[in-house]
Amino acid sequence: MHMKKIAKKDELRPEYDISLLTGCVVGKYAEKAKVGSNIILLDKDVAEVFKDDVSVNEALRTLIRLQGSNRSHRRTTRAAA
Secondary structure (H helix, E strand, C coil): CCCCCCCCCCCCCCCCCHHHHCCCCCCCCHHHHHHHCCCCCCCHHHHHHCCCHHHHHHHHHHHHHHHHHHHHHHHHHHHHC
């Protein structure tokens, strides 16, 4: 799939010196960020409850522990159903 190149209007404000902006590389650290990151977007209602990564991780680890202790019980329940 080829994307059309759209000519963009120069929106740089006059107070910025374009010569200082040369040599920039778009996505310079993109690959490095992909390797070291696992970004998950939370829905708004969930994000209102969990304000930071620590609280999200704590809740998920609690859920994992609870599932681990109930795992054998669930298997027998499913088999009986």
